[in-house]
Amino acid sequence: MKPYIITTGVIFALVAAAHVLRTIVEWSRVGTDPWFMLEGPGLGVLAGAIALWAWRLLTLPAPAR
Numbered sequence: 001m002k003p004y005i006i007t008t009g010v011i012f013a014l015v016a017a018a019h020v021l022r023t024i025v026e027w028s029r030v031g032t033d034p035w036f037m038l039e040g041p042g043l044g045v046l047a048g049a050i051a052l053w054a055w056r057l058l059t060l061p062a063p064a065r
Contacts, residue, residue: 002058009054012047019044 023040030036 005054005057009051009058012054013051016044016048016051019047 019040023044026036026040029040
């Protein structure tokens with residue numbers, strides 16, 4: 001399970017970073033395109049939250065059997 005969580009966390013962290021960079025590059029669209037805040041920074045925040053959740057799952061102790 002750990003490799004899956006690591007892979008998922010890295011992929012979502014890369015997606016979040018891509019959305020942050022896209023938001024910086026296309027910042028001029030904020031005033032003209034009302035949906036930009038949802039598709040740019042909104043998805044980046046969501047992807048970042050999932051990446052942080054994956055990291056948190058990795059740091060939790062394993063359940064006792």
